[in-house]
């Protein structure tokens with residue numbers, strides 16, 4: 001209560017002085033309180049003989065403790081409300097409290113609730129008065145419901161009769177109660193039910209506890225609470241059921257154990273069995289049940305479990321002695337033979353074969369951590385991450401920044417680029433990339449040797465005889481080369497890869513079925529600590545420096561840590577596939593950045609298609625771009641068509657110059673320029689441009705088309721894309737146009753046979769199934785990759801994929817390189833690439849230009865023109881009705897009308913305007 005009636009320290013009092021309204025309110029509440037107390041006193045000391053409003057008494061004293069005023073007040077209240085006058089003073093106090101208490105600023109008055117309360121109170125009083133009037137006798141000379149009850153009933157009774165009125169009033173009372181208190185009757189019913197159940201349970205428990213014999217043998221739940229007094233009864237029951245039980249019961253030490261065992265379901269099972277077994281022992285004349293049990297060999301496992309439990313509980317010595325009997329028995333049964341050398345790895349390794357006794361002792365029964373499977377898996381993976389290396393933290397941070405940056409760099413949110421100083425070096429320098437550093441410890445020779453022995457032992461468990469003949473540790477995985485015993489098929493080991501991963505407690509084991517030039521197979525196991533392959537490390541490698549092609553791309557390191565570089569010119573097209581999160585986008589970025597390190601815009605140009613709008617939009621604005629990053633898939637279709645046209649143009653140029661590829665073309669152009677005799681464009685015709693003579697031929701750049709989500713393109717643009725890609729893939733190599741297609745859906749409807757046949761270089765990141773791996777690589781293996789850039793790279797013309805640990809480039813690094821190029825120049829975008837106004841060269845075989853002049857006009861075309869221009873209505877349905885033709889034909893004719901400028905393109909409402917004038921009248 002917030003009234004300042006209580007005593008407070010002086011400082012607090014000074015601080016807590018009331019303002020004007022608060023003072024009035026508080027005084028008001030004091031008055032209400034006084035009135036309520038006075039009224040209560042008056043009501044309680046009411047005397048009907050006192051003079052009052054309904055009573056005339058000329059003589060005599062006033063007996064009411066509140067005096068004449070009290071007598072008068074009590075009489076009036078009783079007269080009006082009957083016995084319901086008594087609750088009035090508390091109700092007044094309550095009302096005063098609600099309205100007059102001091103409220104904090106953040107506690108505004110809720111008038112709806114106050115209104116509901118007032119209404120509820122009124123209904124409560126009214127219905128209570130009515131019910132009192134109906135059901136209780138008058139007191140003194142007042143009606144028990146007062147005038148209020150009388151009047152209400154006189155209105156209700158003729159309508160509802162006594163029972164009906166009682167019911168109406170009861171329900172009204174219930175409604176009033178809810179309005180006043182805000183307590184739902186459902187809650188009341190619920191609580192009443194719960195209390196009833198509780199009461200019944202309590203009563204039943206009481207009855208059980210008092211007389212357990214009446215209810216029979218107590219169940220396991222109540223066993224622990226059963227009174228000692230009940231024991232003789234239970235024991236006699238047990239004695240009747242199992243003759244061995246008495247011995248246990250009579251042994252006071254075992255008695256306690258029996259109770260302990262009853263707490264665990266497993267041990268409880270053991271107990272039941274031992275009862276039966278001692279039963280057998282009993283039959284054989286054994287007098288001691290404890291001695292009888294060890295003689296039963298099939299109980300070994302249970303005994304071990306019991307023993308293990310009781311190691312912690314200071315078990316009776318009787319039980320621990322059993323282990324000595326049982327353990328050797330189990331040893332012979334299940335011990336695997338692991339004599340692989342003088343040094344047994346199992347002694348040292350955590351996951352080494354475990355001696356049976358140890359095995360049982362280590363067995364965990366049930367989960368104690370209270371975590372769900374999902375949480376446990378997440379915990380395990382996050383733990384692994386933490387273990388992995390602290391650099392991953394940086395990566396994650398970088399990713400966060402990337403997402404933010406990507407959002408800001410969105411093409412629809414273009415922001416002004418800061419003016420960057422033009423770099424002096426011809427190409428970006430290595431310092432733009434994060435320096436390489438070691439993020440994980442390499443395994444020692446001894447550790448590797450132990451793992452090798454373990455691998456052999458595990459294979460032996462699967463009845464495969466193999467010998468590790470070579471160990472090749474790398475930054476991410478270690479390859480163990482195995483010499484298989486004669487007659488062992490490699491497919492058997494491939495089939496075991498998952499079992500081996502489990503047996504060796506690793507995430508994935510990849511089996512390399514053929515190692516070129518060696519009679520061995522390979523087993524690739526992930527390292528405990530994974531090294532990150534930094535982009536700078538690979539870009540800075542001698543191999544990359546010595547690679548002269550401007551379209552050399554770095555991929556990462558091979559399993560031995562050697563840089564893997566490939567030349568897109570030889571690829572010549574690349575398919576990149578892997579599930580989401582496998583590292584595709586990072587892989588594509590690495591390729592693009594490596595080209596930015598090698599090639600100027602005169603050497604290489606890019607067309608980037610990015611339906612996701614995020615991955616490639618970072619490159620927006622570099623001078624290498626031929627067009628803005630294409631995010632609309634329709635534009636992407638046009639871009640591919642443009643590439644086909646460009647390819648055909650280049651072919652014609654090359655054939656005119658008598659060269660076989662772009663390199664030869666560029667060399668000739670360069671030689672001609674050096675000789676000061678530039679070659680005029682042989683394809684130029686007067687009228688093609690405003691020039692009077694043919695323009696000079698210039699060096700042609702390579703064009704790299706990167707599609708980040710190729711399946712989107714297939715889905716939106718459809719079959720045409722497949723044909724365009726196939727056409728490009730077949731011929732574009734010589735023209736210097738190269739495709740890099742990435743997809744996260746390695747299914748046959750995306751990577752179709754036509755595309756696969758024409759794109760020989762494949763890059764498979766982790767996929768979920770072997771089928772997916774086959775779709776990309778025509779063989780399994782990618783399903784056993786480790787993610788985060790781990791890939792299988794199948795170069796052009798090879799059948800053996802190489803395992804590559806992809807280089808990592810963060811978005812910050814990409815931004816730095818991109819900004820470096822942006823500072824060097826602006827891109828010159830070619831609008832025609834996405835506009836779809838390409839010439840006939842870009843048409844696919846058998847394809848006709850839509851709506852163009854080459855298209856054959858419908859026979860009805862002239863008549864339709866006449867009709868449309870006369871009627872001034874260019875709708876398809878109009879044409880359909882007038883000429884009684886199908887929708888498709890009518891629509892085609894109207895499109896032809898549009899192409900010839902007779903009608904406009906459809907407006908917002910789909911209507912076309914007739915542009916051409918009406919035909920002249922004769």
Ligand SMILES: Nc1ncnc2c1ncn2[C@@H]1O[C@H](COP(=O)(O)OP(=O)(O)OP(=O)(O)O)[C@@H](O)[C@H]1O
Nearest residue numbers: 579580581582583584585586744788789806807808
């Ligand atoms: N080479 C690498 N080294 C270390 N970590 C990597 C590497 N490549 C990728 N990763 C990690 O994997 C994450 C996912 O990579 P990425 O975004 O490239 O996957 P994706 O296959 O393109 O996924 P999506 O299809 O959803 O875009 C990266 O954010 C990064 O943390």
